[in-house]
Structure formats: C-alpha cells, structure tokens
Amino acid sequence: MTLITDVRLRRVLDSRGNPTVEADVLTESGGFGRAAAPSGASTGEYEAVERPAGEAIAAAREHAVPRLVGEVYAGNQRDVDAALRAADGTDDFSEIGANSAVAISMAAAKAGADVLGAPLFQHLGGTFRGDNFPIPLGNVVGGGEHAADATDIQEFLAAPVGAPSVADAVFANAAVHGTVADLLEERDIACGKGDEGAWAPSIDDGEAFEIVAEAVSRVQDEVGFNVGFGLDVAGAELYDADSGTYEYSDRSRDTEEQIAYIADLVEEYDLVYVEDPLDEDDYDAFADLTDEVGDQTLICGDDLFVTNTDRLVEGIDRGAANSILIKPNQIGTLSDAVDAIELARRNGYDSVVSHRSGETEDATIAHLAVATDAPYIKTGAVGGERTAKLNELIRIADDAT
Ligand SMILES: C=C(OP(=O)(O)O)C(=O)O
Ligand SMILES: [Mg+2]
Known part of the structure; x- marks a missing residue:
C-alpha cells in the first residue's frame, strides 16, 4: 500500500528568503507526504552537507528518486532512509545534499502516516505515544x-x-x-x-x-x-x-x-x-x-x-x-x-x-x-x-x- 510511486522535488522559500528543498512523496494507494528542509546559519563543522537547493534537487533526482520509486515502501522508514544513504554513497550526504535527503525522509514518513490514517507522531512512535509533551x-x-x-x-x-x-x-x-x-x-x-x-x-x-x-x-x-x-x-x-x-x-x-x-x-x-x-x-x-x-x-x-x-x-x-x-x-x-x-x-x-x-x-x-x-x-x-x-x-x- 505504501509503495512509493513518485517523488517530486522543488525549490521553495525558507524564512530567510533563501531557496530550500521541498519534497512530495506519493504512494500506490494515494498516500501523500510533503516536507521541506530547514537550514542553519551557525552550522557545526561536522554536520551533514547542505548543497545549494537546485544542485541538491538535481542530484537527488538522478541518484535517489530511481532507488525509491517502485522500490521502497514509504511506511518502512528504515528502508527509505537506507535507500537515501545508498543513493548518496558518502558519509555526509555531500552527493545528494542533506537538504534533499531530509526533505525526502520526512515527506516519506508523512506519506506513510497518511496511508495509515494516523498522526505522524503515532506512525513514528507507536500507539502509546502522545501523552507526554516536550x-x-x-x-x-x-x-x-x-x-x-x-x-x-x-x-x-x-x-x-x-x-x-x-x-x-x-x-x-x-x-x-x-x-x-x-x-x-x-x-x-x-x-x-x-x-x-x-x-x-x-x-x-x-x-x-x-x-x-x-x-x-x-x-x-x-x-x-x-x-x-x-x-x-x-x-x-x-x-x-x-x-x-x-x-x-x-x-x-x-x-x-x-x-x-x-x-x-x-x-x-x-x-x-x-x-x-x-x-x-x-x-x-x-x-x-x-x-x-x-x-x-x-x-x-x-x-x-x-x-x-x-x-x-x-x-x-x-x-x-x-x-x-x-x-x-x-x-x-x-x-x-x-x-x-x-x-x-x-x-x-x-x-x-x-x-x-x-x-x-x-x-x-x-x-x-x-x-x-x-x-x-x-x-x-x-x-x-x-x-x-x-x-x-x-x-x-x-x-x-
Ligand atoms: C538553531 C540554531 O541555529 P542554526 O540553525 O543557525 O544552527 C542553533 O545553533 O541551535
Ligand atoms: Mg545551537
């Protein structure tokens, strides 16, 4: 049911007015998830690499999308994220960009939740979550x-x-x-x-x-x-x-x-x-x-x-x-x-x-x-x-x- 049938990527604005990556993930049964990558200013030296949004999108379309569409179930987050890592092939996401990776990862989670008809926190954390708040x-x-x-x-x-x-x-x-x-x-x-x-x-x-x-x-x-x-x-x-x-x-x-x-x-x-x-x-x-x-x-x-x-x-x-x-x-x-x-x-x-x-x-x-x-x-x-x-x-x- 949650087999990924399409991943769409686009540039959207972030709160600083800079372009960032937004991802839509669609599934076989009509599930839909959309998510966008945030961006740091006081970034740590050892963070995964954010690429310029246009480049990250082009690289993810070439390397990641073919490994996801028709291949991976959005409901299985570990498989989605393993496919993103395999598509990237580096330790720090410098190929497809951590911005493309995180947008797709989060959009897939939302698509998985959408198919289940469950809130995202419950899809990620299970049915016993939702009583404690940060x-x-x-x-x-x-x-x-x-x-x-x-x-x-x-x-x-x-x-x-x-x-x-x-x-x-x-x-x-x-x-x-x-x-x-x-x-x-x-x-x-x-x-x-x-x-x-x-x-x-x-x-x-x-x-x-x-x-x-x-x-x-x-x-x-x-x-x-x-x-x-x-x-x-x-x-x-x-x-x-x-x-x-x-x-x-x-x-x-x-x-x-x-x-x-x-x-x-x-x-x-x-x-x-x-x-x-x-x-x-x-x-x-x-x-x-x-x-x-x-x-x-x-x-x-x-x-x-x-x-x-x-x-x-x-x-x-x-x-x-x-x-x-x-x-x-x-x-x-x-x-x-x-x-x-x-x-x-x-x-x-x-x-x-x-x-x-x-x-x-x-x-x-x-x-x-x-x-x-x-x-x-x-x-x-x-x-x-x-x-x-x-x-x-x-x-x-x-x-x-
Ligand atoms: C949120 C922070 O800033 P930035 O996103 O610029 O790293 C932070 O340093 O904790
Ligand atoms: Mg900080």
Whole structure:
C-alpha cells in the first residue's frame, strides 16, 4: 500500500528568503507526504552537507528518486532512509545534499502516516505515544550569527519548566517574548528581530541577562508556575582557534575562564539549560564544565554532537554533556535522528529536538519530539515558521492532527 510511486522535488522559500528543498512523496494507494528542509546559519563543522537547493534537487533526482520509486515502501522508514544513504554513497550526504535527503525522509514518513490514517507522531512512535509533551525552549533575545550588532551569546531561551500543559508552556514563552519587548521599550532600546524571531537589541550580554531574568520573573508571577531560562552560547562561533580564546565584544576568555564564566552564570541566574558553552572540538572542556554544573543544569551539545551517534558515543565516553540537540538535517534522515535520541536515552542524556534558524512551515519536529518522548523542543517563541511547530504541539495535545 505504501509503495512509493513518485517523488517530486522543488525549490521553495525558507524564512530567510533563501531557496530550500521541498519534497512530495506519493504512494500506490494515494498516500501523500510533503516536507521541506530547514537550514542553519551557525552550522557545526561536522554536520551533514547542505548543497545549494537546485544542485541538491538535481542530484537527488538522478541518484535517489530511481532507488525509491517502485522500490521502497514509504511506511518502512528504515528502508527509505537506507535507500537515501545508498543513493548518496558518502558519509555526509555531500552527493545528494542533506537538504534533499531530509526533505525526502520526512515527506516519506508523512506519506506513510497518511496511508495509515494516523498522526505522524503515532506512525513514528507507536500507539502509546502522545501523552507526554516536550518543554518548549523559546528564543526571546538573540544575536551571534542570527543577528548583526546584537548580543554575543546567540540565544537567550525562555524555559517554562513548570508548565502544567504544552499549551501553557507555549503561551508562557510568547509572554516572555512580549515582556522583553516592554522592558526594552522602558529602557528606550529600539530593536528588530533576529532570524528566529527573538529580539536582537544592540546591548551587551550583561544587560540581556538583566532583561531576560526580569521578564521571566514577571511572567512566572503572572502564570503561577516555574519559568526559567537558558542559553545557546554557540561557543564555536565565539572561539578563535589561533589564539585559543573565546572572543566577546568587550574581552577575551581563555578556556578556563570560559568554563568559570558559564559556571558562574548557571549559579547566578539558575540557568536550566546551556547549549554549546564551549568549542565544538573541545570534549575535555565540555566534560570539565559538566563535572562542575551538570547536576544543576542541562549541558547540551549541538555543534559538538551534530545529531551524530559516533560523536555522541565519544561524548558519552568522556562525560562531555548530559543532553543532545537533535536536528534531523544535521544528519540527513529521520532514522539517524531517532537513533541519536535512543542512544542518548540509553545513556541518561536528554534530547532537545530543534528547529534551525532558517525554517519553513514544516512541523515534522513537533511530531518527532512527541514520537520519541523527547523532554525538550527548541523552536522559537513567535513567528509563523516557529508557531507552525508550537501550534502543532497544541493540536497534538488536543488530539486534532
Ligand atoms: C538553531 C540554531 O541555529 P542554526 O540553525 O543557525 O544552527 C542553533 O545553533 O541551535
Ligand atoms: Mg545551537
């Protein structure tokens, strides 16, 4: 029933206005799935390769489509993803592009779900999934590679850890985003937004901490449950390998100073989450920081692990972190992303399923998080391509997908 009969690929716009790959997968019995690839700006060095959309589409039409059409069942995700790997023939999807691969992988999953008449999370995770929801981490102030002339730290993330429901959590994050705007206005700070919809004021990190801490505390008082906050430091973007230092606007920090700085921030602001506090090659520094504060907060590897089980195994062996960011396009297929989540769980690591800074209306990651019982999802706080995922979580909870 789910034999793939057609794969159609096209260029569509992402949220930055760049072309990205959209895939349609059709099946013998009329099943249909459509998905589009997201795209990063602060990409990790070890990610699967995104090719320019037109080239990725041409290569996938030549190498992948013939291995799928009439050959593979969309309902068998492992076979779909194995066919994509075989068609590509490289370790990093540099032939057909991880953007073509992930779009086809996700579209096939949706086609499989469509044939079953089941919600995507249930097709991916089974009938006993759908009761647990991830806590959404929402970017409310940001800079780094996502906005010019803004904070050094890439993302200040609201984290409504005490929310009684996913809808309460989603609205709490939007309230923090709105309260940050009020506080910026009170301080006469005009600003626009970065790529993920976070405010991108031209302020230093110290002032951003003050504002976000105040916003979180006000919203916590309003909603009556615990709202904390966290960071994506995107340490690899700050790190200068030649000098071995982290370069902030106002000063440099060597690795020891960077570890001490982050540990102090965890203490001072009771941070619940710290992503990529250190460079993507420095497992040892990650391990030192995790040793120091890993019992108080999540230390999450994004550029460190790039959703790659080999890198995660190394991190687990070395005690480098206690959580992993999961971005399907970093590794190229849903099967690989699920393998990383399962390996993480078996080793006591929390998974944080994540959007990219360049996004589309695609909501697959909301289903992936619910399907795998992931404790967190990072997908912004506002903006259509972000609310696509957040509203889908609310629909899943409402049994309305
Ligand atoms: C979402 C992120 O940004 P990008 O997609 O630019 O890598 C991130 O670094 O976690
Ligand atoms: Mg990151």
